[in-house]
Amino acid sequence: MSFLQPLLLIGLPLALLPLIIHLIHRHRHRTVEWAAMLFLIDARKMNKGMARLRQILILAMRVVAVAMLIFAASRPLSGGALSLAGGKAETIIILLDRSASMEQQILETGESKRLAALKKLSDLIEKTGKSSEVVLIDSATLEPLIVTSLIDLGAIPQTEATSTAADIPAMLQVAYDYLASNQSGRTDIWLASDQRESDWNPASKRWQSLRVDLAASNNVRLFLLNFPESSAANFSIQISNVQRLSNPQAFELMFDLKITRDADQVLGPVSVPVEFIVNGTRTVEEITLTDRETILLGHTIPLGNSDQRGWGRISLPADDNLLDNIAYLVFDDPAQRKTVIVSNDPSTSEAITAAAGAPVKIGADYNAVSxxxxxxxxxxxQETALLFWHAPIPSNSSIESSLLKQHVNSGRTLVLLPPEASNTSESLFGFSWNAWKEGDQSPLGIGWWRTESGLLANTRSGDPLPIGDLKLFKVRLFEGESQSLLTLETGESVISKLLFDQLSRPSGEIYAWGTLPRDGYSTLASDGVAFFVMLHRALDAGAFAASKARSRNASFGALSDAISVNPLSTSQEIQIEPDLGAGAYEVSPPRGDALLFALNRPYTEDSVKTVTSEGISSLLKGVDYRQISDELGSGSTLALEVWRAFLTAMALALIAEAILCIPPKPELEGSRILQTPVVGN
Amino acid sequence: MSDSIQRDFLDPAVLGRLMGLPLKSRHSMVGSVSGRHRSPVKGSALEFAQYRKYVPGDDTRRLDWRTWGRTDRYYIKEFEADTNLRLCFIVDTSGSMAFGEAAQTRLDYARRIAGSLAYIAAQQGDAVGLCSDSGGFDHEIPAKRGALHLGIVFDQLTKLKASGDSKLVTAIHQAAEKISQRALIVIISDLLFDPAPLREALQHLRFRKHDVALFHLLDQQEVDFDFDHPTRFVDMEGGASFLADPSLIERRYRDAVTNYFKEIDEIMNHSIIDYHRVLMNEPYEQALARFLMGRNPKTARSAR
Structure with a gap:
């Protein structure tokens, strides 16, 4: 329990005033010579039961009433359903989800989930945490910031809106590391998020160690300030696969466009005006949504003859979340699609070289070297967009390891192929090879493959790749946090995309293929369709990083390799780092010509799926935590002034005292006996 | 020296009004002289008593010749004998008898009742005696007739002082033993002690064929217990004092009073005592008038 006027609690001994008055009242008695002591003694004997208890209760009620009055005057604070009992925290750590989904707002007031959380937390700190150290850890930078001015958390640049995603386990890990390194005493961790599953990442294995660490921290209490509500009607837009096509007559811009709406109930077809601004030319096109989402694959926009290079912005009308209404693109000459194969196996090298060197897109320069x-x-x-590493995983301290990391961190693609060597001790990016697995005289059965995204996704026309025709004879299993793209019937992954947390996420993509495109291992090379598509999709992803026009997810450090950043168009003003907001940027790299960068929010931010309370309780099992679910515009505060409750308690105490003071009904028969003299016989 | 003693408990005006109401005994009395009260011995009063058969030796003058003429048998016609009574007061002089306002304590009230009744009895020619429980029977004044003796009784009443514990039960037992002949014994007390022993004492008096009357004097405040503030109650009979909040024990006090009265009533009804509970805010003349009228068969109903 906290108080806004704690000094008034000094007056709490005044609650004993009724008792003191009672004693004074008894002390100031008068003395009477009394004859009928017989009755008095009897009365005292009879008075030792309920009457005495009644008098004690009356006094207690009076004491309680005065105490309640003093408590009410001290302006007590309570968290309502949340109990703030347990004393003040020495340190308050605020974990703020600054992801794009937190910008869902009420249009009339402009209050987003992020601002609502900041407002409530500012109010809480002002009321209860003035003497506490306040540390802010935001999801975008993950840098602990000691807040010295407690006036308004919303005025701190590190609390501004971003188009980034959030990594809740990473934020908790940073908070725990901060506590461990600073040896903080009693600490309250306030995590404000919209409970999105993409941010919480319940499948992450980091939860296990976090759970253990937080549960072992006796002085830490975790408060989850959740805003799980989804918008009634919010539209979001994404673009991908941006390509500038070169026709003999003119340039043309082609991209995939996806529009999604959050409405819980599909209300039928709705027409959405989509605004396209490409190199300053504005067009508006009506696109009709018949379901929850509409995907336009290969949508084209004609460009002028001089539009060899440029940027574009595609936007929807304003709705509940302004940040997911805009997507940016940049375009330039396509880069050389160079594939490098590191392998001592000529068969494998030949198969990959043949597939990677075959041209797919008009005007693009395809090249493969082994x-x-x-x-x-x-x-x-510098020229390599895709690297096939068919060799043992190098040790972390080796030059090869550094080169591979640099390759991936620069946004290019790495495919790890299984080496024959049985050495499994080395790991890279948390990945390591395990044992080989072979079928008994027959191919290994294929379980399932991911069709909605990744290397094995369906084609633009929606047709699945012929993965079912593929035969796998020999597969090497592997370990590492990854997203399976193709699995065996027994559940083991054959092809996976490695996953990373926010802290160590590289710019490029890493894939692990558990088999080889050669005889005796698989029919990838002989049934070449799936292999060809997978390879070129991986090559496209790496080629973006190698091109002069690159698209990235907005994240801390997305533009870190730039000497200078010139914003061409941004949807928001980010005071600290431009790479946290969506926009089109012209970036000067350390070497070479200026590059164009399009930063967009991660596609996962458009997913409205939330983690359930049961899911959170499972993730935080054993941790001292409390959930506070809130809604936008609720007007509630985390620390409520509860003086009314104390005044009510005082009134109840006074009523109880009055009831106890009501004299008992006079006994009529007894009075008659007392008053009427009896005449004997 | 008796002239110097103020007998302010006697009010001539009150006495004048009460003289019209004779003091009568409810039982026959064995007196030494003729008086207003019935005697167990048949005498020559005007009131017919009974017929009985003539036996040799009877006074032939008392033969009823008319009955002899009708029945041819000899009958003696007997008449009631009137005699005087012995009126003896037992006055409680315990410390609690000093309760009351300074102008009229309970003992003052008792003096007025005893003095007035003594005067009325003396005027009827009855003998008057007094004993109090304060000094035992050292100060006992036996019942005698005459104005001089009445003066001694008055003097003794004047000298009575309230102090100490109540010894009324002992005094009653002693009176029952010492007063050999039938008498009207009037007890005046507040009875503020455990009533249980009183039952035996009163039955002792009744066993000796005494006509017993009891004036139970109480103050209205003792019954109502009307106090507002915490009060230290000091026992007037020398017992322990204690502090009490009247608001706490008022109800229980009244319960105790009620139980006490029930027990007293039960004792009085069982002992066939002429019991009068008198609240001291009532004029003593009124209490005496009710007492005197209640003892007269002709006026008893209206008195009740």
Whole structure:
């Protein structure tokens, strides 16, 4: 229990005033010579039961009434359903989800979930935490910031809206590390989020260690300030696969466009005006949604003859979340699609070289080169968009390891192929190879493959890749946090995309293929369709990083390799780092010509799926935490002034005292006996 | 020296009004002289008593010749004998008898009742005696007739002082033993003690064929217990004092009073005592008038 006027509690001994008055009243008695002591003694004997208890209760009620009055005057605070009991925290850590989904707002007031959370937390700190150290950890930067001015958390740049995603386990880990390194005493951690499953990442294995660490922290209490409500009618837009096509007559811009609406109930077809601004030219097109989402694959926009290079912005009308209404794109000459294979196996090298060198897109320059394990130093790293690593995983301290990390961190794609060597001790990016698995005289059965995204996603026309025709004879299993793209019947992954947390997420993508495109291992090379598509999709992803026009997810450090950043168009003003907001940027790299960057929010931010309370309780099992679910515009506060409750308690105490003071009904028969003299016989 | 003693408990005006109401005994009395009260011995009063058969030796003058003429048998016609009574007061002089306002304590009230009744009895020619429980029977004044003796009784009443514990039960037992002949014994007390022993004492008096009357004097405040503030109650009979909040024990006090009265009533009804509960805010003349009228068969109903 906290108080806004704690000094008034000094007057709490005044609650004993009724008792003191009672004693004074008894002390100031008069003395009477009394004859009928017989009755008095009898009365005292009879008075030792309920009457005495009644008098004690009357006094207690009076004491309680005065105490309640003093408590009410001290302006007590309570968290309503939330109990703030337990004393003040020495440290308050605020974990703020600054992801794009937190910008869902009420249009009339402009109050978003993020602002609502900041307002409530500012109010809470002002009322209860003035003497506490306040540390802010936001989801975008994950940097602990000691807040010295407690006036308004919303005025701190680190609390501004971003188009990034959030990584809740990473935020908790940073908070725990901060506590461990600073040896903070009693600490309250306030986590404000919209409970999105994409941010909470319940499948992450980091929860296990976090759970253990937080449960072992006796002085830490975790408060989850959740805003799980979804919008009644919110539209969001995404673009992907942006390509500038070169026709003989003019340039043309092609991209995939996806419009999604959050409405819980599909209300039928709705027409949405979509605004396209490309190099300053504005067009509006009506797009009709018949279901929850509409995907326009290969949507084209004609460009002018001089529009060889440029940027574009595609936007929807304003709705509940302004940040998911805009998507940015940039375009330039396509980069060379160079594939490098590191392998000592000629069969594998040949299969990959043949597929990677075949041109797919008009105007693009396809090239594939193979190297042996001994000639890694000769690899042209700057030109390579896709690297097949068919060799043992190098040790972390080796040069090869550094080169591979640099390759991926620059946004290019790495495919790890299983080496024959049985060495499994080395790991890279948390990934390591396990044992080989072979079928008994027959191919290994294929379980399922991911069709909605990734290397094995369906084609633009919606047709699935012929993965079912694929035969796998020999597969090497692997370990590492990954998203399975193809699995065996027994559940083991064959092809996966490695996953990383926010802290160590590289710019590029890493895939692990558990089999080889050669005889005796699989029919990837002989039934070449699936292999060809997978390879070129991986190549496209890497080629974006190698091109002069690149698209990335907005995240801390997305533009860190730039010397200078010139915003061409942004949807929001980010004071600290431009890479946290969506927009189109012209970036000067350390070497070479200026690059165009389109930063957009991660697609996962458009998913409205939330973690359930049961899911959270499972994730935080054993941790001292409390959930506070709130809604936008609720007007509630985390720390309520509860003086009314104390005044009510005082009134109840006074009523109880009055009831106890009501004299008992006079006994009529007894009075008659007392008053009427009896005449004997 | 008796002239110097103020007998302010006697009010001539009250006495004048009460003289019209004779003091009568409810039982026959054995007196030494003729008086207004019935005697167990048949005498020559005007009131017919009974017929009985003539036996040799009877006074032939008392033969009823008319009955002899009708029945041819000899009958003696007997008449009631009137005699005087012995009126003896037992006055409680315990400390609690000093309760009351300074102008009229309970003992003052008792003096007025005893003095007035003594005067009325003396005027009827009855003998008057007094004993109090304060000094035992050292100060006992036996019942005698005459104005001089009445003066001694008055003097003794004047000298009575309230102090100490109540010894009324002992005094009653002693009176029952010492007063050999039938008498009208008037007890005046507040009875503020455990009533149980009183039953035996009163039955002792009744066993000796005494006509017993009891004036139970109480103050209205003792019954109502009307106090507002915490009060230290000091026992007037020398017992322990204690502090009490009247608001706490008022109800229980009244319960105790009620129980006490029930027990007293039960004792009085069982002992066939002429019991009068008198609240001291009532004029003593009124209490005496009710007492005197209640003892007269002709006026008893209206008195009740």
């Amino acid at each position: 190297f042996t394990e001994d000639s890694v130093a000769e690899i042209p790293w």
